[in-house]
Amino acid sequence: MxxxxxxxxxxxxxxxxxxxxxxxxxxxxxxxxxxxxxxxxxxxxxxxxxxxxxxxxxxxxxxxxxxxxxxxxxxxxxxxxxxxxxLAPAIDHPLRGPYLKWLFYMPSCFEPAITHKAMGWPDAPRGTLGWGSYDAVVATLERALASSRYILGDRFSAADVIVGAGIRWGLEFKLLPETETFRRYSADLLARPALQRQRSADAALIASQSAPKSTPQSAP
Ligand SMILES: N[C@@H](CCC(=O)N[C@@H](CS)C(=O)NCC(=O)O)C(=O)O
CATH class of the missing domain: 3.40.30.10 (Glutaredoxin)
Known part of the structure; x- marks a missing residue:
């Protein structure tokens, strides 16, 4: 351990x-x-x-x-x-259940639903798909965030990192509707210093990967 x-x-x-x-x-x-x-x-x-x-x-x-x-x-x-x-409700806190639900919801419902849509795969029977349908997945998220700053209400948690990353990615790649709720949530998260630090560190990393590895020597 x-x-x-x-x-x-x-x-x-x-x-x-x-x-x-x-x-x-x-x-x-x-x-x-x-x-x-x-x-x-x-x-x-x-x-x-x-x-x-x-x-x-x-x-x-x-x-x-x-x-x-x-x-x-x-x-x-x-x-x-x-x-x-x-960043997490304690194990005996009433929000622990909803917290875990959103942590699992994103990889098990959101990701497959959005991938299915991105690939243009044909619809399958709703009862067979663990995520039901893309529309149900999006509407469920939208409802949960409509009157709430974060996915657990006023309290930011690790679930917002997972939910927020998914929503921000979905908006960026136009795989989610640009609703006022999703835009506001995404903008709120973007203002977080931790997300800003990650974005600038990774932007620098991406830039360093595309930069020439050595400077050409000047002609004699
Ligand atoms: N279910 C995994 C997915 C991880 C994943 O697909 N990572 C991609 C990068 S975004 C990857 O490593 N792809 C390389 C590959 O599959 O060869 C998670 O949520 O961490």
Whole structure:
């Protein structure tokens, strides 16, 4: 079992879902290190990465000897291991149930629904799909946020990192309707210093990847 003081190491690439894990690390506010795994070169399928995540995917977080993949699980783990950051309702708090529901809702309903739509796959019977339908998924989220600042009301939590990342991504790629509710929620999250820190760190990382590796020497 890891101690909260153990080293946090994020296996990361930008752009990727790993940006969400890094945002969460910024919300936690503890020092962390980054190990780059270049998914454009397929490094996520090399044996040393497969030993961490047999799915060959990012993000992966190592905390001491604990290794976690799946973005929502990483966020849930960090919120629980660093309770001082106040990013999760305690296990006996009435909001713990809704908190877990939204953490699971995004990867198990939102992601497949939005992927299905993005791919233009034909509709399947509602009862067969775990997410019901794209319209039901979007309407459920919209209703939950319509009269609430965050997904749990006035209280920001790790669930907003997961819900917010999904909504921001859906808006960016025009896979979600630009409703007033989604726009307002997304703008509120964007104002958070932790998200700003992650965005500028990853923008710098992306810029450094596209920059020429060495400066050409001047002609004699
Ligand atoms: N269910 C995973 C999905 C992770 C995922 O699909 N990551 C992508 C980057 S956004 C990846 O690593 N793709 C590389 C590949 O599949 O080869 C999560 O939520 O963390």
């Amino acid at each position: 890891a101690k909260s003081s153990d080293r946090l190491l994020l296996y990361h690439w930008a752009p990727s879902r790993s940006l969400t894990a890094r945002w969460m690390l910024e919300e936690v506010g503890r020092p962390y290190d980054i190990a780059l795994v270049d998914i454009s070169k397929g490094e996520q399928h090399e044996p040393r990465h497969l030993a961490l995540n047999p799915m060959g995917k990012l993000p992966v977080l190592a905390h001491g000897d604990v290794v976690i993949s799946e973005t929502a699980a990483i966020c849930c783990y960090l919120a629980d291991v660093f309770p001082d950051a106040d």
